[in-house]
Amino acid sequence: MASEETRAVDTRTAMSPTERDTPAPVGASETTALEKGPARAWATRLVVAGIVLSAVNLRPAITSLGALLEEVRDGLGMSGSVAGLLTSVPPLCFAVFGVMAPRLARRFGPAAVVCAGMAAIFTGLLIRPYAGGTAGFLAASALALMGIAVSNVLMPVIVKRWFPDRVGSMTGLYSMVLALGTSLPAAVTVPMTHALGGNWKLGLAVWAVLAAAAVVPWIPLVREGRERSVPAARSAQVQAQTPASASARAAEEQPPLRITRSRTAWALAVFFGLQATAAYITMGWMPQIFRDAGVSAGTAGLLLAVTMVMGVPLAFVIPRIAARLPHQGPIVLVLGVCGLAGYAGLYLAPAAGAWAWALLLGIANCAFPLALTMVGMRARSGPGVAQLSAFAQSTGYLISIPGPLLVGVLYQHSGGWGLPIALMAGLMVPQMVVGVLAGRDRTVEAEAAAR
Numbered sequence: 001m002a003s004e005e006t007r008a009v010d011t012r013t014a015m016s017p018t019e020r021d022t023p024a025p026v027g028a029s030e031t032t033a034l035e036k037g038p039a040r041a042w043a044t045r046l047v048v049a050g051i052v053l054s055a056v057n058l059r060p061a062i063t064s065l066g067a068l069l070e071e072v073r074d075g076l077g078m079s080g081s082v083a084g085l086l087t088s089v090p091p092l093c094f095a096v097f098g099v100m101a102p103r104l105a106r107r108f109g110p111a112a113v114v115c116a117g118m119a120a121i122f123t124g125l126l127i128r129p130y131a132g133g134t135a136g137f138l139a140a141s142a143l144a145l146m147g148i149a150v151s152n153v154l155m156p157v158i159v160k161r162w163f164p165d166r167v168g169s170m171t172g173l174y175s176m177v178l179a180l181g182t183s184l185p186a187a188v189t190v191p192m193t194h195a196l197g198g199n200w201k202l203g204l205a206v207w208a209v210l211a212a213a214a215v216v217p218w219i220p221l222v223r224e225g226r227e228r229s230v231p232a233a234r235s236a237q238v239q240a241q242t243p244a245s246a247s248a249r250a251a252e253e254q255p256p257l258r259i260t261r262s263r264t265a266w267a268l269a270v271f272f273g274l275q276a277t278a279a280y281i282t283m284g285w286m287p288q289i290f291r292d293a294g295v296s297a298g299t300a301g302l303l304l305a306v307t308m309v310m311g312v313p314l315a316f317v318i319p320r321i322a323a324r325l326p327h328q329g330p331i332v333l334v335l336g337v338c339g340l341a342g343y344a345g346l347y348l349a350p351a352a353g354a355w356a357w358a359l360l361l362g363i364a365n366c367a368f369p370l371a372l373t374m375v376g377m378r379a380r381s382g383p384g385v386a387q388l389s390a391f392a393q394s395t396g397y398l399i400s401i402p403g404p405l406l407v408g409v410l411y412q413h414s415g416g417w418g419l420p421i422a423l424m425a426g427l428m429v430p431q432m433v434v435g436v437l438a439g440r441d442r443t444v445e446a447e448a449a450a451r
Contacts, residue, residue, distance in 0.1 A: 043221065044162070046217045046218075046220060046221055047111075047158065047162050047217075047221065049217040050111070050114065050214075050217040050218050050221065051155065051158065051159070051170070051173070051174055051177075052173070052174075052177050053118075053213055053214035053216075053217060054114055054117075054118060054151055054155070054214050054218075055155070055174045055175075055177040055178040055181060056177050056178070056180060056181035056184075056210065056214070057118060057121055057148075057181060057210055057211045057214045058148050058151060058152060058178050058181060059148075059178065059181050059182035059185070059283075059308075060125070060181055060182075060184070060185040060207040060210060060211075061090075061121065061124065061125055061141065061144045061145060061148065061207070062090050062182075062280070062283050062284070063182050063183070063185045063186040063189075063283050063304065063308065064185035064186070064189045064203070064204055064207050065086075065141075065204065065284075066186065066283045066284050066285075066286075066287055066304060067185065067186050067189040067190050067287060067300075067301040067304065068189060068190065068193065068200050068203060068204065069086075069284065069287065069288060070288065070291070070297070071193075071200040072086075072137075072200060072204075075200060075201075076133065076134045076137060077134070086137075086138065086141070086284075089138060089141055089142060089145060090145050090148075090280055090397075091276055091277075091280055091397040091398070091400040091401045091403075091404075092397070092398075092401050093142050093145035093146055093148070093149050094145065094148070094149040094152060094276075094393060094394070094397035095149075095394050095395070095396075095397035095398035095401065096149070096394075097145075097146045097149035097150060098149040098150065098152060098153045098390060098393045098394040098397060099390055099391075099394040100150065101113065101149070101150040101152075101153035101154050101386075101389075101390055102153070102157075102386045102387060102389075102390045104150065105154055105157065105386065109222070110154045110157055110158050110161070111158070111218050111221040111222050112218075112222045113150050113151075113154055114150070114151050114154055114155075114158070114218055115215060115218035115219060115221075115222050116147070116150075117146075117147035117148065117149075117150045117151040117154075118147060118151070118211055118214040118215045118218065119147070119215050120143055120144060120146055120147030121144045121147040121148060121208075121211040121214070122208050122211035122212045122214075122215065123143060123144070123208075124140045124141060124142070124143035124144025124145070124146075124147065125140075125144050125204070125205065125207050125208035125211055126205055126208035127140045127143075128140030128141050128143075128144065128204065128205075129200070129201035129202070129204045129205045130201060130205070144211075149397075152393055153386075153389050153390050153393050153394075154386075154389075155174055155372075156171070156372055156375050156376050156385055156389045157382065157385055157386045157389060159171055159174065159376065160376055160382050160385045161382050168319050168320045168322070168323030168324070168373065169319075169320060171319040171323075171369065171372055171373050171376060172315060172316040172317065172318070172319040172320050172369070173316065174372075175311065175315030175316065175318075175319060175368070175369030175372060176311070176312050176313070176315045176316040176369075178311075178315065178368075178369075179308060179309065179310075179311025179312045179314075179315045179369075180309070180312050181210075182283070182308040182311065183304075183305045183306075183307075183308030183309035183311070183312065184305070185207060186283075186287075186301055186302075186304040186305040186307075186308055187301060187302055187304075187305030187309075188305075189203055189204075189207075189301065190203075190297055190298050190301040191298060192206065257384060257387060257444065257445055257448045257449075258448050259387050259388060259391045259444060259448065260391075261447065261448040262444040262447040262448045263437070263447060264378055264437070264438060264440065264442055264443075264444055264447055265378070265388055265391055265392065265444045265447075265448075267434045267435075267437035267438040268371065268374055268375065268378060268388070268392045268396075268434075268438040269391060269392045269395035269396050269399070270395075270396070270399060270430075270434040271332075271367070271371060271374075271396070271431060271434045271435045271437075271438045272371045272392045272393060272395075272396030272397075272399075273395065273396035273397065273398070273399025273400045274396075274399070274400070274427055274428075274430060274431035274434070275365075275367035275368055275371060275396075275431060275435075276368075276396055276397055276399075276400035277399070277400040277403035277404075277427055278339065278364065278365065278367075278403075278424060278427065278428065278431070279365050279368060280400060280403065280404050281403055281404050281407050281420075281424055282304075282307060282361055282365065283304070283308075284404050284407075285404070285407055285408075285411075285420070286300075286303070286304050286307065286358075286361070287300040287301055287303070287304050288300075289346060289350060289417050289421075290303055290350060290351070290354055292417065293350040293351040293354075294351050295350075295351055295354060299354075303354055303355070303358045304358070306355065306358040306359065306362060307358045307359075307361050307362040307365065308362065308365070309362070310359060310362025310363055310365070310366070311362060311365060311366050311368070311369070314362075314363065314366045314369075315366055315368075315369040318331060318366050318369055318370055318373070319369050319370070319372070319373040322370055322373045322374070322377075323373060323377065326441045327439050327440060327441055328370060328373075328374055328377075328435075328438075328439030329435065329436035329439040329440070331370055331439070332367070332370065332431075332432055332435030332436055332438075332439055333432055333435075333436065335363060335364050335366055335367050335370070336364065336367075336428050336429075336431060336432035336435070338360045338361075338363040338364045339360070339361060339363075339364030339425075339428045339431075340425055340428050341360050342357045342358075342359075342360030342361035342364060343361075343421055343424050343425040343428070344425070345357035345360065346361075346417070346421050347417075347418065347421045347422075347425075350417070364428075367431070367435070370435075371392070371396075371438075374438055374439060375388050375389050375392055378438070378442070378443055378444055379443060379444050379445065380443050380445050381445075384443075384444060384445055387444075388444055403423075403427070406420075406423065407420040407423065407424075410423065
């Protein structure tokens with residue numbers, strides 16, 4: 001399938017000189033002002049700032065906990081199985097709450113929902129260390145993860161709506177910042193906790209400050225209604241000037257498609273679920289694997305940070321490459337091979353080659369930005385992207401729930417990491433298969449209509 005950038009160029013070049021030179025119809029002057037004037041530029045900068053600050057807050061709730069999991073277990077009296085349940089809470093919340101995001105966005109607007117999501121992250125991170133006991137810790141974590149879930153689903157929608165001709169580059173920016181927000185807490189939570197007197201509760205709560213900052217850029221957009229008015233105005237102008245306006249408007253106004261009829265949607269959902277399984281096992285358990293191999297707590301957290309930080313440059317590059325390829329299968333295979341090599345290293349020599357395994361698993365974890373890019377490419381319209389994003393992420397996260405929990409059970413009852421690592425490697429094979437299927441050049445609308 002051609003990239004969004006290519007389709008945008010093709011639409012413009014398909015216009016006749018008369019159509020390109022025809023002025024906007026009556027009522028479009030406000031659109032032009034929004035599109036080209038200071039208001040439009042101001043709103044666009046706010047959206048970019050909102051995307052960046054939101055992305056950096058989508059993982060600290062998880063990776064900061066992974067770095068201090070042993071301290072949290074001791075402080076709250078958790079068993080290995082309960083700790084495994086704790087690492088399964090993120091995908092559970094993403095599956096349950098993510099499916100609500102499109103409906104909430106239609107009612108309140110995407111920016112309003114993301115703004116509320118950032119506020120939920122702030123509140124959950126602030127209160128969870130002090131909620132008292134395991135149940136309170138889990139409940140506060142669920143509140144923060146609810147905010148992450150709806151924001152996860154709506155980020156591709158916001159990118160598609162505001163930057164339809166730059167899906168690859170904006171998804172790359174979002175994914176790169178998300179990777180930075182994943183790696184930073186893993187690297188600095190342990191030393192920061194030591195600097196705060198060794199208080200793990202304060203070491204976790206401090207990340208709420210970052211979430212508070214992410215609320216700010218969305219507030220003016222919600223107050224002024226920019227998330228709805230500006231894209232709608234731009235859409236009206238484009239429809240008034242292009243010969244493809246009738247089909248574009250028809251695509252936007254069609255009732256929700258039957259997404260479950262699309263084989264590509266199912267393949268993408270399973271791919272999303274398996275890569276999420278690997279990611280949450282890595283974020284929740286990899287520091288413990290290294291610590292059990294004799295690596296210090298600080299170094300184990302740094303190794304997790306290395307794994308996560310690999311996504312900073314690659315998450316920017318991979319979506320741009322993927323958006324230019326008709327089939328994303330080769331990228332899926334390369335990432336999968338790196339994952340298999342990393343798991344083999346963790347099994348054979350976890351301490352001796354720790355840095356190499358961290359790098360390889362970091363490359364494998366870049367299946368996440370690839371999956372987000374394919375969400376934007378496998379649907380034609382904004383509503384289609386919203387449906388596909390909600391379906392793929394909610395179904396995918398539901399699939400990923402048992403993984404981290406099963407790793408905790410296997411670790412506790414086997415007394416080692418051989419069986420858990422074998423499980424991780426075994427799941428990589430079907431991930432590669434469904435990833436190749438999801439990367440084929442087709443759209444979910446076409447598949448749903450054909451069945």
